[in-house]
Amino acid sequence: MKIGEVIAGSVKEGLQVKLQLENPEALRIGYPVIVEGKQYDFYCLVDDIVNQEMDIAERLAGAEFRDAIIPGGGTHEGYGGPIFYSKAVLKPIQLIAKESGDLSEPQTIPPYFSEARHAAKQDVDVIYEVTDTSVPLGTIRGIEPYFVHVDFAKLVEKPFAIYGRTGAGKSILNKLVCLAILAKDVGSVLIFDMVGEYGVYSRADDTKGLKYYFPEKVEIFSLDPKNREAHPFILDPREIEPEDLIVALQDLSPGMVDTIYAVNQRKGGQDLIAAIQNATVEQLGEALVHEMSLNALKRRMNRITRLPFIREGKDAFAQMMGLVRQGKSIVLDFGEFGGEHSTYLFVANVLAHRLYDAYTERAEDRRLVVFLEEAHKFLDPVVAPYTKFAQLARETRKFKLILALVDQRPTRIDSEIRSQLANRMILSLKEQMDIDGALAGVQDVAMWSKIVGTIPPQVVAAIGDAIRVPTVIDVMRYDDENVKEHVLGRQRMTAGDMAGVGEKAKRVFGASP
């Protein structure tokens, strides 16, 4: 459907279109639009929609018309379309050669009066590739229902991020991304499940988790000894390093940090936690530690020592890695510790150390994607030097260990790490600094800034090499039907489905004698 004609434009600033719509509300920021040039179709996204200033509108506004028709796009048609018209600013994203269908970067503009219309399914079919490893995350805005595919083999090649403010839909998107990775078997995932969302059923909203859809591919470990259905997570205290404590106990003074290193150097055969608890100023020397710092550190250590999963025993990490080598994914359920931030920081960092070593020194072969929620807690420029995650983000794509950052404050993530991200899925953000942080290094940042600042929850701007062109996607509703239809694929049947079919068969044909 035609929506208007080009009245101005530049390669740098985009195209201006005089809209011939009765109501500009039919268009939204981020909608795909095709401008038909002579040689190319210009695939554009709506960057802005404008009602221009008009003297006559200013004069008429507020006037009391009795039985009159207020001038508008639908009522006042003139020789050049509606007299009261809106304009759209369009940003060309891709050129489609009319004859060959070849795609290229937008390095030119269409002639004056070129027709702009809503993109149709056949237009986007040319743009978006469906591959063996692609899965749709939702529908494209403005052409429903067109499911946009993201290539998950490409996505998990390099670090990526999911950004969005609270309530924007990060968890749902995260689940869909995890399920897609598992469905296409492009790697395993390790997810720190703070509130019990990813296992069999979500404790928060009762939606189905990864284990429900992939019972044979997902193993759950739990920090909570009361959870008998999961593998117990046991952390050997001998594996704990100074940086793990520094990250976990983020309120340490410089004196306390020095004390940890001093104790670590002299701990002998003890693990670090025991060594700190047993340490005295006399043993370490007053030149190295201050009594007040040591005592304060010991008090803070209580947050760690009370954790029941830190004990000598069958270390869970080796078991996890064994499962990952078999192609399985891990959900680490925090159970009753889900609300404790320091526990999360501590466990995640300890595992990061070990994963780093496993993948860099022993060259593990199975690709593993580690989903890191609250990523800024690990990757803040102040904390980043003490965590392994910064190194993971920078280096490990060479070693098949990929970091997926999930965060609501991208601005607090070290800029060098942000620059390593090959793909970003950006949900609604409101703080301009966060928007800028999420979009650092992206082309057409002004347009994307506007889009990200205005999109509603459950809508994501997907930018990166896993999707052919940057796209605004309405994330699909997370329910059984959508997941089975679009993520798992029709051919996949669960044991429950099979049982259902069996029951139906019995009803139709009768039980066999």
Add this chain to the structure above:
Amino acid sequence: METQDDLHRKLFEATQHREDQHKEMVNEFRKHLEGELAVKVAREHKGAVIALDGSLMAVPKELDHLEDVVAGCEANGNILVGVSKDSMLHAFGRSLPDEQYLAGVNGMGYVRAPKGFEEKKRDILYGDVYFARLHPQAPKWFRVDVGTFRDDPDFVFSHLAAHSKSGLSLGYPFALIEAHRLAVMIRQNRELLEDEILKGCARLGMSVGEVAAGLTQMEGRRHGAFHEHLDRIARDLK
């Protein structure tokens, strides 16, 4: 003149006693084109309201198309009216022009001009002369000549009023506002159009001097309060 075609001879003859004849010829030529368009629309559309700008008086009669327009409208059941933006008529025999005389009457309605006036003009008048206020908040009464459905003015004015509810100019048919915008485009795009004229004249072998002498500078400008009001709307909507 002998070598000119019938239309151009008529244009010349009809204007030869007027001042600035070349301008008057251009003006009559414009009216001729408008008339041809009105005939076309009257013949091609059915059940429409055809509102012409100005009265339904054929001046000069030899160049006019009104007879054909009325016939076309009658054949197709079209309402034909002529709406004058600024009328200086004194049909009611008052010292004030009729529009101003009626200005004190509020509400909406229509009133026929005294028949005596119509009788005097019957040879050139194609319709009945009314004054109408087409919306309760209209700024003025307009002279409206009714060319068809003359026996049913209620029918004519109810239709016309339905087209005169635009907040842009209450009581004046919206389509005529748009026609005015088109007419004044010539002023808004003067440079572009002059270029085209010069190019066209050059192709015909005319010198710049000849062209300059023939420029009329008329540009659709006319005096009158409501005309200027519409000019302002056209300018603001540019």
